[in-house]
Amino acid sequence: MDVSVVVNGERRSADVEPRQLLVHFLRETLDLTGTHWGCDTSNCGACVVQMDGRPVKSCTVLTAMCEGHEIRTVEALEVDGRLDPIQQGFHERHALQCGFCTPGMLMTARALLDENPDPTDHEIRTAISGAICRCTGYKNIVDAVRWAAEHEAAANQEARA
Amino acid sequence: MQTPAPFEYERAASVDGAIAALERLGPEARIIAGGHSLLPMMKLRLANPEHLIDINDLEELAYIREAESEIRIGAMTRHVDLLKSELLARHFPLFRDAETVIADPVVRNRGTIGGSLCQADAAEDLSAVCSAAKAQVVIRGAGGARVVSMEDFHIGPYMTAVGAGELLTEVRLALAPGAGSAHEKTERRAGDWAIAAASAALWMNGGAIADAGVALSAVGMTTIHLDRAEELLRGQSPSEDLFAQAGAIASEDCAPSADGRGPVDYKRHLAGVLTHRALRRSAARALHQEA
Numbered sequence: 001m002d003v004s005v006v007v008n009g010e011r012r013s014a015d016v017e018p019r020q021l022l023v024h025f026l027r028e029t030l031d032l033t034g035t036h037w038g039c040d041t042s043n044c045g046a047c048v049v050q051m052d053g054r055p056v057k058s059c060t061v062l063t064a065m066c067e068g069h070e071i072r073t074v075e076a077l078e079v080d081g082r083l084d085p086i087q088q089g090f091h092e093r094h095a096l097q098c099g100f101c102t103p104g105m106l107m108t109a110r111a112l113l114d115e116n117p118d119p120t121d122h123e124i125r126t127a128i129s130g131a132i133c134r135c136t137g138y139k140n141i142v143d144a145v146r147w148a149a150e151h152e153a154a155a156n157q158e159a160r161a
Numbered sequence: 162m163q164t165p166a167p168f169e170y171e172r173a174a175s176v177d178g179a180i181a182a183l184e185r186l187g188p189e190a191r192i193i194a195g196g197h198s199l200l201p202m203m204k205l206r207l208a209n210p211e212h213l214i215d216i217n218d219l220e221e222l223a224y225i226r227e228a229e230s231e232i233r234i235g236a237m238t239r240h241v242d243l244l245k246s247e248l249l250a251r252h253f254p255l256f257r258d259a260e261t262v263i264a265d266p267v268v269r270n271r272g273t274i275g276g277s278l279c280q281a282d283a284a285e286d287l288s289a290v291c292s293a294a295k296a297q298v299v300i301r302g303a304g305g306a307r308v309v310s311m312e313d314f315h316i317g318p319y320m321t322a323v324g325a326g327e328l329l330t331e332v333r334l335a336l337a338p339g340a341g342s343a344h345e346k347t348e349r350r351a352g353d354w355a356i357a358a359a360s361a362a363l364w365m366n367g368g369a370i371a372d373a374g375v376a377l378s379a380v381g382m383t384t385i386h387l388d389r390a391e392e393l394l395r396g397q398s399p400s401e402d403l404f405a406q407a408g409a410i411a412s413e414d415c416a417p418s419a420d421g422r423g424p425v426d427y428k429r430h431l432a433g434v435l436t437h438r439a440l441r442r443s444a445a446r447a448l449h450q451e452a
Binding site for chain 2: 001017018019021040041042043045048051054055056057060061062064065068108126127129130131
């Protein structure tokens with residue numbers, strides 16, 4: 001079937017099987033391999049992308065269900081060589097080791113900060129509770145999200161001044 | 162790689178359109194809403210529908226509102242919106258209790274109340290929540306709508322009263338004075354299915370329990386409606402002793418099986434403890450004495 005989905009601001013059309021999952025559309029049809037394909041059972045969170053601004057697990061969404069919706073993947077975070085603050089935070093606070101969970105963590109955390117720019121550690125932990133990291137023990141990830149929240153707040157204040 | 166078997170896909174543009182598609186495509190067609198129960202079942206080939214009718218465009222089924230002394234919840238209302246609803250939390254706080262522990266926030270962005278109820282998984286929380294709250298559901302077909310109680314809605318494991326060519330469209334919760342409710346769940350880790358969960362609702366009149374609803378998740382082949390506990394509670398004054406007796410009934414009347422989440426005696430014990438706690442919190446909320 002023909003589908004047409006807006007991915008990272010660009011309309012992308014393809015002929016896909018109705019059973020195709022969004023994660024495979026992104027990785028195989030569009031070659032956007034930043035989104036990782038993990039547990040395949042909506043448990044691990046490696047495949048999280050944003051659908052109309054809300055994080056969703058792309059292994060449990062059909063490509064066909066995305067027509068008419070906007071998908072945002074990890075590839076959209078960096079713009080013209082400038083990292084998104086959440087990416088910078090992961091860099092500054094060493095929030096990844098193997099990096100497999102990182103795209104899902106980034107997109108989940110980005111959505112949290114868009115909705116709640118000053119989350120508590122508990123709110124951060126709740127937000128990422130559907131994403132599994134087997135390397136960090138989560139502490140550095142929570143610190144990285146805090147780093148991003150604080151630097152975004154400071155940048156916004158500077159912009160207003 | 163887990164992939165569903167091939168199927169045909171179409172989108173419904175209206176409730177009538179979805180019902181017409183169900184009639185046209187026959188018994189091998191299934192409705193898909195959030196997809197977070199159905200797609201995993203399809204990946205495992207436990208469900209193999211030949212047609213999927215996507216109802217995600219039916220914005221008219223996404224609402225939580227008060228009308229005619231009822232809270233009415235559209236079938237396409239997602240878990241995240243049930244969690245955030247102040248209206249629902251004010252009148253039926255057991256929904257918020259449950260929604261904070263159903264799956265995880267990302268899954269809650271997709272899953273819907275209609276999908277959860279129609280999946281009728283015995284381990285699913287909202288089925289017990291709606292049973293305890295004495296919800297009624299509206300089921301629509303080509304011939305019109307019918308209203309069904311939760312007792313009649315659950316007819317077996319993964320089986321509901323929704324028949325061929327029918328669609329669950331709404332959940333209704335009657336507003337009555339003196340209500341308090343709570344949901345208690347024990348899980349192995351964040352986002353997991355329950356080892357056991359208990360939902361309770363009490364309606365107080367003066368110092369006595371006018372009516373009670375109690376139901377259990379994950380400790381039987383279906384959601385367990387604890388009729389004997391409800392009978393015990395009606396007309397009594399709330400007390401720790403009474404709630405302990407209701408808990409004992411829960412331990413007796415559940416039918417858990419041993420699995421990786423625990424042995425039978427542990428689950429029976431847990432069902433009793435969680436029922437006791439849910440009733441205690443329900444009473445405290447009904448009497449505005451919650452700590």
